[in-house]
Amino acid sequence: MVLSGLSCFNQSIWSQDRPLTHSSDSNRLAFSYSSLIKDVQYYRKEVSQIKDKLANTPADDARILRDQLSETELALQDTINRARTAQKEVQTLVNDFAPKAQGLGEAAVEALNNARAALDQASVVLDGKTVSAASPAAAAPAAAAAANPEQKKPEEPATQRTFVAIKPDGVQRRLIGEIVRRFENRGLKVIGLKLLKPNQDRVKQHYAEHEGKEFFNRIVTALSSRPVVALALEGVNAVAAVRAMCGATDPIAAAPGTIRGEFGLSISSNIVHSSDSPESGKREIAIWFKEDELVDWE
Secondary structure, X not given: OHHHHHHHHHHHHHOOOOOOOOHHHHHHHHHHHHHHHHHHHHHHHHHHHHHHHHHOOOHHHOHHHXXXXXXXXXXXXXXXXXXXXXXXHHHHHHHHHHHHHHHXXXXXXXXXXXXXXHHHHHHHHHOOOOOOOOOHHHHHHHHHHHHOOOOXXXXXXXXXXXXXXXXXXXXXXXXXXXXXXXXXXXXXXXXXXXXXXXXXXXXXXXXXXXXXXXXXHHHHHHHHOOOEEEEEEEEEOHHHHHHHHHOOOOOOOOOOOOHHHHHOOEOOEOOEEEOOOHHHHHHHHHHHOOHHHOOOOO
């Protein structure tokens, strides 16, 4: 429903003489967003199944399942965060088109309504609920929006800074150049770059929010055992762009063409880390770079 609703919406936009943005970018955004929603549903199902197994597994034999549950719950939350970021971008596109829809005929209005219904259903999925395509919860917001298509003009997209770590598995496999090339080709600017073997204190500070979880010590040991590339990037919507390029935390669920989808095979060897918000980007860059190691340039 999400992808089909947004695809019809895209086709309506690109049939006009003055599209709001480039069609391939919008189609890519719609596909990425739809894929993230599917990933959320997949991880929720996985979490439920692991919990069911744990309930029937003796405590002495449950360690592996508990580790798997922790990693899957982390992947679920990471995917939800990225889906909400993508949702804001899709909503901006829909809002831009709304004032023009009624002047473009019934097909455009119908496409707008379908897109809004798709967004409503996706929101319900992200909130951990279910809703049918014909339910009032999905239809009412779209109907209300069609009656009043005037929307507040969204703000200009902001330039952001974000942090990327190329993990030891990515360094060992000689993927540094390939990964940096992808970010630069996308239009992101490198403002900090270094190869280092981080001590455990730095890694613990980086993953401080996960301290106390079962996988915490394992991550700290893995990331401090071999060289890591620290990368600070800058660009418009840099956080969301980088997250989309990296793909789902679990490479098996990552979309083909993403860094993890192309080069990774497991959560424990998923090539890269990237900041999940502008605030996290600022905090993580400060952990890995001194102020004089960052270069502002045009």
